Amino acid sequence: MTTLPLGQQTLGQSGTAVRSGAAHVSSARDHDGLATVLELPLIEPDFSDHVVSPPWVQSRNWWILLVVSGAVALVFLSLVGYSVVAGIGVWGSQIPVAWAFPIVSFVWWIGIGHAGTFISAFLILLNQRWRGSINRLAEAMTLFALVNAGIFPLLHLGRQWYAFWLIPYPATTDVWPQFKSTLPWDVAAISTYFTISVLFWYLGLIPDLATARDRSPGLLRRRVYGLFALGWRGTARQWRHHRAAYIMLAGLATPLVISVHSTVSLDFAIAQLPGWHSTIFPPYFVVGAIYSGLAMVIVLTLPVRRWLRLEQVITDRHLDGLAKLMLVTGLMLLYSYAIEQFIAWYSADQFERYQYLTARLSGPYAPVFWAMTIGNLLSPQLFWSARMRRSKPALIIVSLIVLVSMWAERFVIIVASLNRGFLPSSWKLFIPTWVDWGILGGSFGLFLFLFLLFLRFVPTVAMSEVRRLAYDMETEGDAAGSSARARTATGASHALPAPAGPDAYGPARGEA
Amino acid sequence: MTRDEFRGGVIAEFDSADELLGAVHQLRAQGYSALDTSAPFDVPGLDEALDLKPSRIPWAVFAVALLGALFSYWVEWYTSAVSYPLNAGGRPPNAVPAFIMITFEGLVLAGGFAALFGFMWANRLPRLWHPLFEVDGFGSASSDRFWVGIDARDPQFQPGDSTEALRALGPRRVVWVGEG
Incomplete structure (x- = not known):
């Protein structure tokens, strides 16, 4: 046994090299007394069968939730219908606050969708294989968030039956969309985003649909899943094309997601x-x-993980990763807020200064501004602590605060700016009507309704990816430090040199 | 490998991806060339073992995406600068910066469709019936079993010998598929 390098001595008990399995576990504790998260296996490679079975949830709670969310979705659709029939004057929007709740919700829902594409496309390009257990879930969230997001701008057209004017079709009037305006850009961005999200999701689903086809109990299900599986047989040739097409779609979706919210x-x-x-x-x-x-991913993942008993493949490593990503993006947001305020002051433009330094800080919507600032900037700071990153109550509470605060941010940007424009004589307070609130609340019903249907009928975990991950962990893992158990079995310890081979799960602490 | 895909012949079922890889390597060493496998996940190393060339889907995506971008720009240019020029905020009829966003979206949209349809075309999907689906228990190929097949069109294929060659690899079972 060689002497431990200095940095590793604190890990072992009293600085001695650790040999036994029991001591190994204690060596993997950080100052919080928890096992260092990178020591934990990414997934449990010998996960039980239900994890990689098609879902087919049979539960009374599912039905109750479905009925409740369906009822809320119906309220949403009725209010959408009411807005179409009565006209959008039933909303609180007016001049100068011509954009209000629907546009706030549109921006918010589109934003929710971005994390799904981020997890599925960015992380596959970066070879972050932990995405495999949650990408299906996150992508479904993207799709349903986009369904909601797409309704709002369409509704906001006022005369929705002319929506097709946004498409450049050859009309006898010779009138085309005005492509120098941002609004046709929006149409292109959102419809492309939705389409690509569907294609990406579907391509990833094909092997899992084949599994569902092959394991369906009834003929009808076999046929329906079989139809969608297109006759997938998992041959080496098919996998080769699948891999190429999937990476291509990921490569296209990554810049796309950035372009959408930029637009x-x-x-x-x-x-x-x-x-x-x-x-x-x-x-x-x-x-x-x-x-x-x-x-939103955290808010959805935690209950789903518990409900479908997915703890073996959605582990603390995933929660930890999501919390860290939230912390990082939260810090980037802090930077953006700071720069926004600073530039407003630095511009020496009196209207800019008034908007940022007076209207927002102490104007009529100041409570919303402060809620957004405190909620968005302070709450994720909890995730500096490893204990908090794995505490389910902390994750849920912080996530809910962030969701509300991000909605508040969009409200501040849109309504607080419009409310105090250049001309004080036209300033007017925006007050939402019951229809505004109803449409906002109802959109959650539609979202949940669709998500529940997804849980019931579509493989929730990317089965083929999880199987591949388990295989990789088996072949590289027992040497690569991803599985503490495997190492214990072979009697290896931290003092051994780090093994060669790909290390996508991150090095164990002692081997860094 | 000259043959495109497995149509019929003799197939064997294995328990693990490693056994499958071993079987493919051994069959290749024995001179079989028309081999194919079915596995529940993308087994690394199979492409090399079967001597498969990299997929050409990326090229199709590249070409179609480029066409999509050109088409999108063309629509914007034709409608705004040729068919009905309109002075919007003093921008020139052919306002390049304003047209970039939609050009990009057109690129992505076309490329995405090329990826999915390229995948379907390359794999001859949808193909809802295949001789393999007639094999009892072949459904395990999408869950946790690994199949390798020797196509009857393989020049070295001999019904008896090939069956024996597969049996010698220690599979769970060996099955005949297709017309042969």
């Missing part, structure tokens, strides 16, 4: 209005989007 931010940034006319908007919006989306 959304340009709706504002291209206008002259103080509070909107800012060059930091595109990155600021993208960061905020991923931040709020990660919060």
